[in-house]
Amino acid sequence: MAWVRDIIRQEQVVACSRRQFLRIGSGVAASLLLPAAGLARAASHRERSLNFYNTHTDERLKTCYWAEGDYLPEGLQEINTILRDHRTDDIHDMDRGLLDLLYLLQTKVESQQTFQIISGYRSPRTNAMLSEKSGAVAKRSYHMQGMAIDIRLNGCDLKQLHKAALSLKAGGVGYYPSSDFIHVDVGRVRRW
Numbered sequence: 001m002a003w004v005r006d007i008i009r010q011e012q013v014v015a016c017s018r019r020q021f022l023r024i025g026s027g028v029a030a031s032l033l034l035p036a037a038g039l040a041r042a043a044s045h046r047e048r049s050l051n052f053y054n055t056h057t058d059e060r061l062k063t064c065y066w067a068e069g070d071y072l073p074e075g076l077q078e079i080n081t082i083l084r085d086h087r088t089d090d091i092h093d094m095d096r097g098l099l100d101l102l103y104l105l106q107t108k109v110e111s112q113q114t115f116q117i118i119s120g121y122r123s124p125r126t127n128a129m130l131s132e133k134s135g136a137v138a139k140r141s142y143h144m145q146g147m148a149i150d151i152r153l154n155g156c157d158l159k160q161l162h163k164a165a166l167s168l169k170a171g172g173v174g175y176y177p178s179s180d181f182i183h184v185d186v187g188r189v190r191r192w
């Protein structure tokens with residue numbers, strides 16, 4: 001599937017070329033965040049981009065958040081913003097490992113499509129409110145630490161996405177077919 005790789009690479013170069021590559025963190029930390037079970041193909045990419053659509057605010061984002069061994073502050077900030085708590089507008093740093101998990105996931109299903117955001121960061125206030133309404137919402141949710149996201153991926157069957165997420169063994173995976181999304185987090189490996 002060399003042509004898929006080439007398309008991904010070309011798209012990423014376009015997405016990243018407009019950015020100034022500010023260096024933060026270290027290359028060592030960056031490589032550790034990509035799960036060891038990660039695909040060799042994803043690890044060989046020189047840039048990592050993600051596309052998002054926030055189903056609550058109607059916002060769209062296509063951004064490069066990592067290039068040449070470093071995370072890019074501008075891309076991270078854009079992602080933090082689109083994944084904010086839409087109820088309170090609170091912004092929280094999203095775990096970089098979670099972004100890498102999403103990147104691995106889209107690579108696994110060979111997609112460069114848009115992730116639809118059902119839920120990203122949740123402020124303590126929002127989580128307490130949701131948890132009161134539904135027993136299915138954990139009181140100490142990883143969403144409150146920027147370590148979890150509820151998503152679907154355009155053009156990708158939910159079952160296939162779920163299977164791919166489980167295969168990464170990178171954290172928790174929840175399956176919600178009636179609401180058409182999966183939950184992924186970078187907590188310990190578990191499923192429900």
Ligand SMILES: [Zn+2]
Nearest residue numbers: 148149150183
């Ligand atoms: Zn969730």
